[in-house]
Amino acid sequence: MIYSNTYQDDVLGVLNTPVQKKGRDDSRRKLIRAGAEMLCEQSYASMGVDHVLLRAGLTKGSFYHFFPSKEEFVLEVIAHFTEHFNQKLDRTLTGTGTPPLERIRQYIHSGEIGMARFEFRRGCLIGNLSHEVSSRSSTFRDALDKAFKGWEDRIEACLKEAVELGELSRFADTKALAEFFWTGWEGALIRAKVEMSSGSIIRFAEQFFTMLPKPSTK
Amino acid sequence: MIYSNTYQDDVLGVLNTPVQKKGRDDSRRKLIRAGAEMLCEQSYASMGVDHVLLRAGLTKGSFYHFFPSKEEFVLEVIAHFTEHFNQKLDRTLTGTGTPPLERIRQYIHSGEIGMARFEFRRGCLIGNLSHEVSSRSSTFRDALDKAFKGWEDRIEACLKEAVELGELSRFADTKALAEFFWTGWEGALIRAKVEMSSGSIIRFAEQFFTMLPKPSTK
Numbered sequence: 474m475i476y477s478n479t480y481q482d483d484v485l486g487v488l489n490t491p492v493q494k495k496g497r498d499d500s501r502r503k504l505i506r507a508g509a510e511m512l513c514e515q516s517y518a519s520m521g522v523d524h525v526l527l528r529a530g531l532t533k534g535s536f537y538h539f540f541p542s543k544e545e546f547v548l549e550v551i552a553h554f555t556e557h558f559n560q561k562l563d564r565t566l567t568g569t570g571t572p573p574l575e576r577i578r579q580y581i582h583s584g585e586i587g588m589a590r591f592e593f594r595r596g597c598l599i600g601n602l603s604h605e606v607s608s609r610s611s612t613f614r615d616a617l618d619k620a621f622k623g624w625e626d627r628i629e630a631c632l633k634e635a636v637e638l639g640e641l642s643r644f645a646d647t648k649a650l651a652e653f654f655w656t657g658w659e660g661a662l663i664r665a666k667v668e669m670s671s672g673s674i675i676r677f678a679e680q681f682f683t684m685l686p687k688p689s690t691k
Numbered sequence: 692m693i694y695s696n697t698y699q700d701d702v703l704g705v706l707n708t709p710v711q712k713k714g715r716d717d718s719r720r721k722l723i724r725a726g727a728e729m730l731c732e733q734s735y736a737s738m739g740v741d742h743v744l745l746r747a748g749l750t751k752g753s754f755y756h757f758f759p760s761k762e763e764f765v766l767e768v769i770a771h772f773t774e775h776f777n778q779k780l781d782r783t784l785t786g787t788g789t790p791p792l793e794r795i796r797q798y799i800h801s802g803e804i805g806m807a808r809f810e811f812r813r814g815c816l817i818g819n820l821s822h823e824v825s826s827r828s829s830t831f832r833d834a835l836d837k838a839f840k841g842w843e844d845r846i847e848a849c850l851k852e853a854v855e856l857g858e859l860s861r862f863a864d865t866k867a868l869a870e871f872f873w874t875g876w877e878g879a880l881i882r883a884k885v886e887m888s889s890g891s892i893i894r895f896a897e898q899f900f901t902m903l904p905k906p907s908t909k
Contacts, residue, residue, distance in 0.1 A: 518737035656878035666825040
């Protein structure tokens with residue numbers, strides 16, 4: 474997952490409510506958005522509360538008005554980021570006239586575009602935090618695990634459709650393949666940052682689709 | 692890659708020289724080792740020079756005696772970690788009586804054991820740094836890219852042997868498969884930290900071997 478060019482609109486969709494656009498809710502939303510952007514680019518350790526406030530254009534008091542600690546704040550960021558991408562996956566992967574595997578290709582392509590848009594400085598907030606904060610608390614681990622599982626469920630559903638429509642072998646283990654997809658995806662995003670190119674994402678996708686179990690032609 | 696239980700012996704093999712075991716070389720080696728251990732567990736941002744010195748049991752002056760900056764220090768750590776794992780891969784993956792694919796399985800298994808030994812707190816130093824410091828400088832990116840490419844070359848050579856021995860299809864794209872392996876490996880290590888279990892590594896390996904192109908039985 475990456476914090477794509479469409480994040481702004483999407484996250485407003487997730488967080489916005491028709492009332493109280495300004496004021497309390499607006500400040501809270503700005504903080505969460507600033508935190509999400511920063512955690513896609515840098516480590517948890519290097520993200521000071523002062524920097525979040527600066528990015529959000531708010532004064533110091535407002536942070537602790539909304540969040541008791543940096544940890545609680547980041548848990549909120551994870552929850553919103555997870556929900557944001559669940560919604561994005563739902564839009565991309567379900568219920569269209571496009572064949573299921575093509576929908577996954579479209580999702581991958583949107584990731585390439587998002588990475589390039591931010592010159593490969595932004596990665597996956599969930600992947601970034603997974604290695605850095607997992608050992609801090611089970612609360613962090615649970616939140617990160619929930620993100621991965623939600624994404625897996627959505628890819629799995631799409632792969633199941635592909636089986637039903639004869640795009641994949643009826644023996645395909647769609648659950649295992651869905652986890653395998655996200656495992657490789659996280660690795661591909663890491664390499665994209667090192668190479669400053671979407672080449673690793675493209676090569677990962679090509680190999681994944683090449684290796685998917687095809688329906689028997691007999 | 693993870694900083695396994697065999698790192699101590701291995702890294703001494705990499706860094707040690709027959710003379711000057713004590714003194715200057717010894718201090719330098721202690722610093723690099725402390726840095727490598729810390730960067731497997733935590734972020735670049737959170738690793739202060741003071742903490743490295745404390746872990747290495749050395750006084751402040753000694754750090755800047757050896758390294759002009761934290762960045763130069765971490766580049767040395769990356770270089771030694773890369774070389775250490777190249778040697779480990781060479782030992783595991785080449786020239787034994789074990790079939791090539793079984794050697795890869797043995798490497799994976801050693802990774803599982805290493806992760807469990809440190810209770811899933813330690814991940815891959817190269818993967819960890821890739822997302823965090825890639826945007827800092829091309830020097831970092833080059834060093835990290837070199838690590839990935841060295842590991843890929845070694846897995847590719849092993850997969851080529853598997854093709855020659857009829858374990859894999861002669862049409863297998865061993866270069867693409869080698870990159871695909873490491874991409875998934877990095878993702879599996881991230882998940883292992885979240886789950887505090889080697890389950891993700893085991894499932895990744897199972898799926899990778901299931902999807903490898905088998906030789907035709909016709």
